[in-house]
Amino acid sequence: MKRTPVKIRVIYADTDALGIVYHTNYIRWFEIGRTELLREVGILYKGMEGFNLPLTQAYCHYHFPARYDDIVLLETDIDYLKRASMKFTYRIWDENRCNLLAEGYTVHACTDRNGKILRIPAETAAKIRQNISKSMEQR
Numbered sequence: 001m002k003r004t005p006v007k008i009r010v011i012y013a014d015t016d017a018l019g020i021v022y023h024t025n026y027i028r029w030f031e032i033g034r035t036e037l038l039r040e041v042g043i044l045y046k047g048m049e050g051f052n053l054p055l056t057q058a059y060c061h062y063h064f065p066a067r068y069d070d071i072v073l074l075e076t077d078i079d080y081l082k083r084a085s086m087k088f089t090y091r092i093w094d095e096n097r098c099n100l101l102a103e104g105y106t107v108h109a110c111t112d113r114n115g116k117i118l119r120i121p122a123e124t125a126a127k128i129r130q131n132i133s134k135s136m137e138q139r
Helices: 024-040 122-138
Strands: 006-009 055-062 071-081 085-094 100-109
Touching: 006 024, 024 055, 024 071, 024 085, 024 100, 071 122
Parallel strands: none
Antiparallel strands: 006 071, 055 100, 071 085, 085 100
């Protein structure tokens, strides 16, 4: 599946006193990518009934800084889907895709509304697996 990168313009509130993107904003951008990827495969966060995908791990390797008013390109993919968890990977590029600014991943558990681990619903897993397979075929 060919994914369209999400374009993000760095706003002033995303930066520190030097005009460089503050490190935690990359993790916030990861959420934007994750939400858009799920939307692209037909899963809406606000439409998930009976389960949540809380974050259990986050990792980000910073290569080059993004700065105020830059446009960055965010690419998101699904690395794996297990019975009760999934891992998303992210790459953030400069606007011209010349420099990889940051890359990382997040791992999410599947829980009920009370925080109890549960199996990812079959319909959700099927949509994700279908798109993981397409993505793997194109690599």
